[in-house]
Amino acid sequence: MPNKKPVNKTTDDPKPITLIVTIYPPKKGQRHVMVSGAPEGEMPLLFTGIFQERHALLDQAFAGVLKREPQIVTLKDDKPGKPDKAKSITGDASDDETEEAESKEAASDQLVTVAEVSEPDSAESVPVSPITSADDLPVIDGDTATSDDVQRFEAALEDIKAEQPAALEGVPYYKTPAKKIAYGTFEKLKAEQADAADESEDNDNG
């Protein structure tokens, strides 16, 4: 039994070649043959001749298709990297402008000016008191605060006044945040001292 050599197999999968034979006119007169051949998706190769040469034309067409370089038809729609316009129908430049305007509005809403900060009407209503210094404070029974405490309070008050901007100078000291804290701390200190004095009196009585 003779050894048959295996048929050479190509690594890629070649597309089959299609040969189309057209004979015209079918009746009467000199018949002509047109042979076109190409693998699927490629531009065909065209041969024409008289009817008697039909076999030779077939051979030529087949050999010609085999020998030529692949001529795959590439359409414009198939080319890669084409931007998808359908996705950007709504994303035009006017949208960017609108977004920019909105972002500017949002930024202006978040921006707090000095005038707004120093405007007492926009702040929470704070009861106005005629007290402007520690001397104006009413005398409280059991107040054990010494003159040193008062001096320290006055010194702290002067320091805070020196640090305040000029825009806040017309505002009473207890209406500014820093002064409120200082005044509240002083009141708290006084209350603690009063509690301590009450406790000591209770202990003495007891």
Add this chain to the structure above:
Amino acid sequence: MANFIKYGDRKLDMGALTLEQAKQLMARHFPELADPEVKKEDKNGDTTYTFTKKAGRKGSDR
């Protein structure tokens, strides 16, 4: 003076074929060109018939 068929980025010399024969030939090799849109262009004495696929209804090629 020569006549050419152009489809996509490829060009073919159609020889003595008429436009009707060229349409039949292209339709046999490219089924999407069964009802093609042909644009004739004359340049330097040569005539080029540019074949394009007609836009059909969605799903019509299934």
